[in-house]
Amino acid sequence: MTLQLHNTLTRQVEPFVPLHAGRASLYTCGPTIYNYAHIGNFRTFLFEDLLRRWLEASGYEVFHIMNLTDVDDRTIAAAVAKGVSLRQHVDPFGQAFEEDRDWLRIRAAHAQPRATEYIGPMIELIEGLLARGVAYQGEDGSVYFAIARFPAYGRLSRLDRRELRVAASERVSADEYAKEDARDFVLWKAAKPEDEAVGAAWDAPFGRGRPGWHIECSAMALELVRRKWGVDVLDVHAGAVDLIFPHHEDEIAQSCAYTGKEEFARVWVHGEFLDLEGTKMSKRYGNILTARDLREQGVDPGAIRHLLFNTHYRQKLDWSDTALAAAGEGSARLGAFRDRLTVAAADGDDPESVAAADRFRQAFATALDDDLNAPEALAALHVLVREANRLMDQGTRVGPAMRVAWELADGVLAVAPSARARTVSADDLAVAEEDGIPVRPPEVSPLDPADVEAWAMRWAAVRATEKRSRNFVEADRIRDLLKSAGWEIRDRRDGAIEVMRRAASAH
Numbered sequence: 001m002t003l004q005l006h007n008t009l010t011r012q013v014e015p016f017v018p019l020h021a022g023r024a025s026l027y028t029c030g031p032t033i034y035n036y037a038h039i040g041n042f043r044t045f046l047f048e049d050l051l052r053r054w055l056e057a058s059g060y061e062v063f064h065i066m067n068l069t070d071v072d073d074r075t076i077a078a079a080v081a082k083g084v085s086l087r088q089h090v091d092p093f094g095q096a097f098e099e100d101r102d103w104l105r106i107r108a109a110h111a112q113p114r115a116t117e118y119i120g121p122m123i124e125l126i127e128g129l130l131a132r133g134v135a136y137q138g139e140d141g142s143v144y145f146a147i148a149r150f151p152a153y154g155r156l157s158r159l160d161r162r163e164l165r166v167a168a169s170e171r172v173s174a175d176e177y178a179k180e181d182a183r184d185f186v187l188w189k190a191a192k193p194e195d196e197a198v199g200a201a202w203d204a205p206f207g208r209g210r211p212g213w214h215i216e217c218s219a220m221a222l223e224l225v226r227r228k229w230g231v232d233v234l235d236v237h238a239g240a241v242d243l244i245f246p247h248h249e250d251e252i253a254q255s256c257a258y259t260g261k262e263e264f265a266r267v268w269v270h271g272e273f274l275d276l277e278g279t280k281m282s283k284r285y286g287n288i289l290t291a292r293d294l295r296e297q298g299v300d301p302g303a304i305r306h307l308l309f310n311t312h313y314r315q316k317l318d319w320s321d322t323a324l325a326a327a328g329e330g331s332a333r334l335g336a337f338r339d340r341l342t343v344a345a346a347d348g349d350d351p352e353s354v355a356a357a358d359r360f361r362q363a364f365a366t367a368l369d370d371d372l373n374a375p376e377a378l379a380a381l382h383v384l385v386r387e388a389n390r391l392m393d394q395g396t397r398v399g400p401a402m403r404v405a406w407e408l409a410d411g412v413l414a415v416a417p418s419a420r421a422r423t424v425s426a427d428d429l430a431v432a433e434e435d436g437i438p439v440r441p442p443e444v445s446p447l448d449p450a451d452v453e454a455w456a457m458r459w460a461a462v463r464a465t466e467k468r469s470r471n472f473v474e475a476d477r478i479r480d481l482l483k484s485a486g487w488e489i490r491d492r493r494d495g496a497i498e499v500m501r502r503a504a505s506a507h
């Protein structure tokens with residue numbers, strides 16, 4: 001079984017066949033950093049993260065590019081409204097995006113180009129389009145793409161061709177426009193006083209101005225994939241469904257007219273929207289939920305990933321408090337299992353453990369290979385956890401085979417709760433003594449996961465006492481004992497101790 005993906009170009013689920021076997025370039029349209037990205041935006045970035053992680057887990061060498069749109073209609077309007085430079089306005093939002101991305105365990109792209117750093121390649125691309133006669137300069141000084149000169153225009157979004165011919169004599173200069181406005185679109189906008197005021201204008205052979213939004217992605221994608229692998233076709237291009245038209249349609253037109261290739265990306269994948277309690281999330285309705293709102297509410301990123309992956313990326317998802325609470329419970333169950341496995345895993349597996357791990361691996365791969373069916377992959381993981389818990393309850397040996405299965409699931413989905421650090425203050429460290437020797441907990445950690453944390457805390461307290469008595473050898477032995485049971489200890493300057501469960505694997 002190999003990976004199958006739904007290709008918007010053909011409206012079919014088809015085998016993924018990259019340009020070169022074993023390697024996949026992935027371009028994902030990044031955030032426009034005029035404001036904080038909301039959880040609907042992050043739903044898109046998370047399904048793309050899942051795609052990337054699954055490609056990597058399947059053995060592909062992935063080259064992931066995600067741009068940051070730092071110049072367009074919206075960023076300029078926001079800078080003008082605030083009376084600051086474009087740079088001053090977007091930089092904090094670019095930084096906030098990276099914080100939110102990391103918090104949500106989204107792997108950082110290998111290349112994260114900002115549009116303003118690629119003005120050169122954009123100008124070069126536009127010059128090429130002018131030279132090929134598919135672009136022209138309007139009397140307003142801006143440069144437009146002539147869609148009538150590109151016969152394949154409308155293929156991705158399946159526009160009605162008759163409708164197109166009627167409209168083709170007109171032009172649109174806004175970055176975002178509706179399907180009814182399929183007409184010549186802007187590549188380069190002649191500089192206006194407000195662009196100059198915020199520092200959003202550059203010199204070009206066809207006049208001073210700034211790029212249109214669509215040309216940005218074409219230029220950055222072509223430049224980076226050419227630099228990396230010497231090709232001018234992407235393997236996968238992804239985004240949310242609202243980007244199909246006009247953004248991706250225009251990206252295809254510009255790129256293919258420039259390269260002369262039939263395709264810009266072999267596969268186009270698009271993720272559906274997210275509703276908030278039944279209503280489309282939008283500034284207009286005032287129901288925007290950002291990643292930082294959730295972080296301030298103390299929501300665990302594992303729960304958010306669990307919630308979002310529980311609906312297939314091509315289906316609408318309704319975000320609600322009920323769904324979040326259920327996802328939190330699911331995530332916590334997985335976390336308890338991770339902790340139990342960390343503490344109690346045996347050196348070897350009995351055959352039942354190996355069989356359960358094998359069944360899981362097969363179900364997991366089948367689900368994700370089937371157009372990233374994350375809900376089924378999650379279901380397979382919960383089945384595994386139930387089976388493994390039952391085996392451990394029975395005293396069956398569960399060991400490395402199960403650990404490898406867990407690490408696969410955790411590495412791809414990353415839906416378990418964050419490992420939390422517990423702080424023991426100096427006051428909490430009093431330990432009962434008998435004949436001047438601290439009373440010790442058992443050397444072996446308890447089987448019941450609910451008792452494990454208290455056990456580790458007691459040992460941490462004993463170790464602190466030993467350190468105070470300058471019994472450093474014993475203190476080190478206790479540190480190693482805890483470490484082999486999956487616990488990390490950090491001594492803080494104020495005398496408190498941080499006790500933290502190590503995550504089963506790094507994200």
Ligand SMILES: [Zn+2]
Binds near residue numbers: 028247
């Ligand atoms: Zn884009």
